[in-house]
Amino acid sequence: MTGAAATILQLDGVDLRYGDTPPVLHGLDLTLQAGSFHFLSGPSGAGKTSLLRLISLSHPPSRGTVRVFGREIDKINREELATLRQRIGVVFQDFRLLDHLSAFDNVALPLRIGGADEEQTARFVADMLGWLGLGDRLEARPAELSMGQRQLVCIARAVVAKPRLLLADEPTSNIDAKNAERLMNLFIQMHRLGTAVVIATHSAELLRRYPYAVLHIAQGRLTGPRPPAGAASSGTG
Amino acid sequence: MTGAAATILQLDGVDLRYGDTPPVLHGLDLTLQAGSFHFLSGPSGAGKTSLLRLISLSHPPSRGTVRVFGREIDKINREELATLRQRIGVVFQDFRLLDHLSAFDNVALPLRIGGADEEQTARFVADMLGWLGLGDRLEARPAELSMGQRQLVCIARAVVAKPRLLLADEPTSNIDAKNAERLMNLFIQMHRLGTAVVIATHSAELLRRYPYAVLHIAQGRLTGPRPPAGAASSGTG
Amino acid sequence: MRNPDLDLPLETTAFGRFLLWLTAGLVFLCVLAFAVAAIADAQLTALRQEPRIVTVALPPNPEPAAARREVDDVLAHVRALPGVAYASLIDEAAFGELVDELLVDDAADRATGGLFGARMPLPRLIDIAFNPGAAIDLPALDEDISTLVPGATLGDSGQIERSRERLAVLFRGVAGSFGLLLLAVIVVVVVWLTRAGLEAHRQTIDLLRQMGAGDRYLARQFEQHALAKALRGALLGFALAISVVIVVVYVPTLLGEAPLAAHELAPVHWVLLAMVPVVAALLATLVARLTAHHGLARLR
Amino acid sequence: MRNPDLDLPLETTAFGRFLLWLTAGLVFLCVLAFAVAAIADAQLTALRQEPRIVTVALPPNPEPAAARREVDDVLAHVRALPGVAYASLIDEAAFGELVDELLVDDAADRATGGLFGARMPLPRLIDIAFNPGAAIDLPALDEDISTLVPGATLGDSGQIERSRERLAVLFRGVAGSFGLLLLAVIVVVVVWLTRAGLEAHRQTIDLLRQMGAGDRYLARQFEQHALAKALRGALLGFALAISVVIVVVYVPTLLGEAPLAAHELAPVHWVLLAMVPVVAALLATLVARLTAHHGLARLR
Ligand SMILES: Nc1ncnc2c1ncn2[C@@H]1O[C@H](COP(=O)(O)OP(=O)(O)OP(=O)(O)O)[C@@H](O)[C@H]1O
Ligand SMILES: Nc1ncnc2c1ncn2[C@@H]1O[C@H](COP(=O)(O)OP(=O)(O)OP(=O)(O)O)[C@@H](O)[C@H]1O
Ligand SMILES: [Mg+2]
Numbered sequence A, B: 001m002t003g004a005a006a007t008i009l010q011l012d013g014v015d016l017r018y019g020d021t022p023p024v025l026h027g028l029d030l031t032l033q034a035g036s037f038h039f040l041s042g043p044s045g046a047g048k049t050s051l052l053r054l055i056s057l058s059h060p061p062s063r064g065t066v067r068v069f070g071r072e073i074d075k076i077n078r079e080e081l082a083t084l085r086q087r088i089g090v091v092f093q094d095f096r097l098l099d100h101l102s103a104f105d106n107v108a109l110p111l112r113i114g115g116a117d118e119e120q121t122a123r124f125v126a127d128m129l130g131w132l133g134l135g136d137r138l139e140a141r142p143a144e145l146s147m148g149q150r151q152l153v154c155i156a157r158a159v160v161a162k163p164r165l166l167l168a169d170e171p172t173s174n175i176d177a178k179n180a181e182r183l184m185n186l187f188i189q190m191h192r193l194g195t196a197v198v199i200a201t202h203s204a205e206l207l208r209r210y211p212y213a214v215l216h217i218a219q220g221r222l223t224g225p226r227p228p229a230g231a232a233s234s235g236t237g
Numbered sequence C, D: 001m002r003n004p005d006l007d008l009p010l011e012t013t014a015f016g017r018f019l020l021w022l023t024a025g026l027v028f029l030c031v032l033a034f035a036v037a038a039i040a041d042a043q044l045t046a047l048r049q050e051p052r053i054v055t056v057a058l059p060p061n062p063e064p065a066a067a068r069r070e071v072d073d074v075l076a077h078v079r080a081l082p083g084v085a086y087a088s089l090i091d092e093a094a095f096g097e098l099v100d101e102l103l104v105d106d107a108a109d110r111a112t113g114g115l116f117g118a119r120m121p122l123p124r125l126i127d128i129a130f131n132p133g134a135a136i137d138l139p140a141l142d143e144d145i146s147t148l149v150p151g152a153t154l155g156d157s158g159q160i161e162r163s164r165e166r167l168a169v170l171f172r173g174v175a176g177s178f179g180l181l182l183l184a185v186i187v188v189v190v191v192w193l194t195r196a197g198l199e200a201h202r203q204t205i206d207l208l209r210q211m212g213a214g215d216r217y218l219a220r221q222f223e224q225h226a227l228a229k230a231l232r233g234a235l236l237g238f239a240l241a242i243s244v245v246i247v248v249v250y251v252p253t254l255l256g257e258a259p260l261a262a263h264e265l266a267p268v269h270w271v272l273l274a275m276v277p278v279v280a281a282l283l284a285t286l287v288a289r290l291t292a293h294h295g296l297a298r299l300r
């Protein structure tokens, strides 16, 4: 693993609960280093997405402390929080594309919010979508894309601004095997360049094929990081 | 296969195009018998969802004829069309749950639209959601469910009114292996009771495990029905 | 478990949010406009109920017989005209008093015989009262009378009443048309909101259709929603408007200013005003239903 | 490729759809209300510019010296009062003519010496003109004068003017307050629409935040949208209202009815009316910005 082993994220005794219901996650401790790569597995409803919400600073912990890029999030003001979030890329399980924007504009959002100039934005976005095989669909609205294509747009949006932390929630759920492999290679590439990557998945196939540490979640508790599940080799990227 | 071999759906030389773009589907011929079971496979963007839109009468063909339950759809008036649609259950790839309704009310929709009485509706819906393991989440809104749970609600909605034609678009994309097997057993059960079932999937795993005919779509053209891909046995339901 | 009519989340979009308030605002204005028209109408009725009186002045004539003949000629001519209720000579003593009253404020002075006493020759005045609403050709009458008695003149006290009458007609017309225009605006607003609702819920409508919902099932939701919202909005607007009418009309009356005479509003006016919110709500419901049906027929 | 300010699809929800039309409607009503206030104000100014004249009548006094003294006493007393512009005796011949004119229509008659000639003892009248706007204590004046000259009375010709004045003040106050109320309604509507917009775009806002958008980035979109829509709506409402003012005020004037005297509106009134849409649009923008900031701060 290249890149300094700087701590990007640290959870200490974190609980998460929605409303008045019992906590969905209990007493989590987790540390993510720059350039690390983890799978996050567990049955449906176990709390994978909830954990990613905590890590992406989109839901506050009900108990415990969360530190990102060395800062404790309870002590950060709103403006700084926005800046920190610009360094985190998220592939949402439900994509969350903006229906009224084209594929191009959806992918351009993080660059524009980050204040990149339009020329650079146009180049980055077109390159990224072209590489994903959507070069001829730049102006299509999400409703005019197949589900797999929408998922690719969502992934493009998460990685286009070169985040230091990439969180992908079931990123290949609607994507065929060939594309899935290309995507995994992209994630691996980013991890080699220093991005910390976490991929939530219920696909036994992925866990088997790629030799990375697995965080397993069950009944709201985290086990792991476990060492890679199988001894299979793969990941030619 | 039980049930008379009545023809439920027939496509003759059907094209489908969106707007002015080149057709997404070309010259399709397909016949579905009552109590049949097909997988529909093909790479992302091949047209699986588009074909299901044709079959579910939600998009008209650009050319050719579509007959459902023995009726040519061009010659059906609006009221009759509504009645025919009540016999078709669809699991959407993007779920399409109504955000403002509880899981219970979402699943109850087809029964209520069909005019079922409330008592029967309540029983059917609670049974179905209970069987899927959502018995304690009846009053949750879609936003309060995990993605896999949402997909289960969508499937419950598609099957609760016992349709004669069931179309499922990637029904296990967000569901773990254990639940996926339960669902496949449910679909197989329905097919044995006379429902024609079509399941679109990109999962090589499913195709390998279940011994049913496969319709393959590529570059807008349909090949098959092919005989079952693997010789694996399974489907204990 | 829930109300099955909740399929479309109409509450959350413009249709549900704004129908109530826009109906309230428009019915408020509409009731105000019709109230102005009703007040104008009431005043018009009152003006037309008053017998119109025109006064003829004959120059003084010192010769009693000739004077009496002149008066009789004029009375005979005038009484023969269509639309005349009565015509009579104002008695001279009373006229003398009238002149005194006009120029002398003090009752004591007047008791001592006034400024003029009763010995001065005064012009003789004849009051002609026309039936309410009669059409009167005053210039022709003026000419006839000065032919009968040279020097006789026609007072123009009717002139002011006719100007007020025309003003009342103008106000009734303008305010009434404005009220009708506002009802038309309600129709336009409901069409517009229903279309916006169809648009906003396009995906949900498609989904419900996919599950076999017919046009009637869908349109009914718009209709019921429109009825509930528009009725509440209309009653709200009506209550506000009636409060304003009462404040603007009766409070100045109590303060003694009385710029408008609303106590003259007839029961029929009040009934018509009370019908405005009902008509508005029914109109909104009907229009929502028709627009929804029409819009649904066009969506595929 | 596209305008980067399009992130929030404000066009498609109530905020975008209705801001323009609601602003137009409210500014329309607001300008009308202020126009009524301005007309009332113009009439008030006109009424106050007219010197108010009150007439004192002294009873006839056959003795010339005493009569002259009485007149001088009253003039001296009155001229010493604050606010009196001038006071003068109406000359007797002129008064005689006035009486003739009042009772005799015919110029020929009048030329022969009139009904009364100039030999009758007439009351002596004194006109007192007060400065525009002076506060006058008429009852006290009445008492003073009847102490000076027993039997002297104060005419009440000022009474009607004062009633019209009070009416104009009432109208100006009511219409002006209504106009201000409508500006307040605009504020409320914008707050409400902005909140509805925040609510409707909640998910999009959450998404943009997740990508690192700050409050300023998000609030700016509401603000810019509000400015564009409210300005267009306000100008539309202003244009409509001014058209109505012109139709209602000038057309009857041309027809000779002249119920309102708008030609008396001063330039300052027109400037104030023209400021209404500008103020409304700026108010809407400011309120949208503040509401958006406040709402965003509360969302997590
Ligand atoms: N907003 C919410 N309010 C209440 N409960 C919630 C909410 N979001 C999730 N939950 C509940 O929390 C639990 C964990 O949900 P989560 O989405 O984290 O699961 P997951 O591991 O991502 O599952 P999946 O594989 O199905 O996506 C589930 O039981 C879910 O019903
Ligand atoms: N509404 C639309 N307008 C225009 N083009 C569309 C529309 N819907 C789909 N397409 C295009 O038609 C093609 C087939 O789409 P479809 O959704 O049927 O694919 P799919 O086989 O279901 O793919 P996936 O596995 O990704 O869901 C794609 O190229 C897609 O971009
Ligand atoms: Mg999840």
Ligand SMILES: [Mg+2]
Pocket (backbone or CB within 6 Å): A146, A147, A148, B048, B049, B050, B093, B169
């Ligand atoms: Mg698809």
